[in-house]
Amino acid sequence: MPEFTLRIRRYNPETGAAPYWDRYTVDLEPHRSVLEGILQVKDRFDSSIGVRCSCRAAICGSCGMTINGKAGLACHTHLSEAMSRSKDGTIEIQPLGNMPVIKDLIVDMDAVHWKKVNRVTPWLLSGDLPEREHIVPRESMVDVTQPMACIQCGSCVGDCLAMEVDPDFIGPAALAKAYRFVGDPRDVQHEQRLKDLADDPHGLYTCTHCFKCIEACPKGVAPMNQIMRLRRIAGQDHHIEDVNNGERHEEAFVVLLQKYGLLSEADVVPRSYGGNGLTGGKLSPKSGEQVFQSLPFLAKAVLRGKVKISQTLFPHKLDSESLAEVKKIYKDVKGREERLELNLYITGYDEDGDPTTSEAIPDNPNEKAGATA
């Protein structure tokens, strides 16, 4: 039987002792799960290890932890897969990040995850009730099926980089939950929900698009995509200009990329706070103030070689041929009659084809030539 070495982080805040690592060797087939490895350790060597689990089938969401640097479900991670990410031949197991540890691998989900989920009013705010039932178009429900697949394991929260910097950030799981209701036609408070999330200084525009939540999620919820949908609906459909200037900041990227094909750093901050930036020749008083406040950061970035003054002041452009291609993309997208929101969780490519399309349905082999229905 193959052997695997598990390195488990031990910590009990009640004792006051510092965290430490314990090593154990388990013998299990490579296709068995990391959770089975931990349970073998508990059974054979140390029953005091704190771990939360129940279904062992990626359903209940209770075994979220960090395995070789990546958050996920221990019952849904093969030992062989965990080993393939190992740097030193061991499988390193720690509690999820961004949440306080209760004991060893158990984190306080109430203190962070559930608190944030509660923040977004996680229930349907219905208007007048119909006499019998709400009839919802199929496409609308397909749209919200993706966030509905969430099992509240907290893996995305554990790996969220924005939350590491801003612990008050509402976070990926809760914002995906918010989209579940904003995307639901039965909910009547879409605009209020969006305004609330956009105006929260730790809300909709705090996400930095790092993709970590998409990578961590065992259920394909893709929280970052749901956050982007919320932003598009807030900005493009409801024209919500938030007090954090998040919407203007996004617009600045869109406009500058269309104009130059590349980002003009000198213009991003001024345009994000109003006016049309340095190159546009118009600064709003607010943007002037923000540019002034940004000078210490800019100086630090220049000293560290992250920003070049020449590139900052003189926007670099793509060559005319490449720029024309970028402009064509903008033209194509803006020319569409409706915005396409792809839900790859449900409507991704299917090797067998879509059974609902006529091409996918075979002809009746018993049909006689010339027969009509």
Ligand code: SF4
């Ligand atoms: S994409 Fe946004 S929400 Fe997701 S982990 Fe990164 S910062 Fe957090």
Ligand code: SF4
């Ligand atoms: S979005 Fe995915 S990773 Fe986040 S809590 Fe839900 S199931 Fe877990």
Ligand code: FES
């Ligand atoms: S034990 Fe239920 S999701 Fe892992």
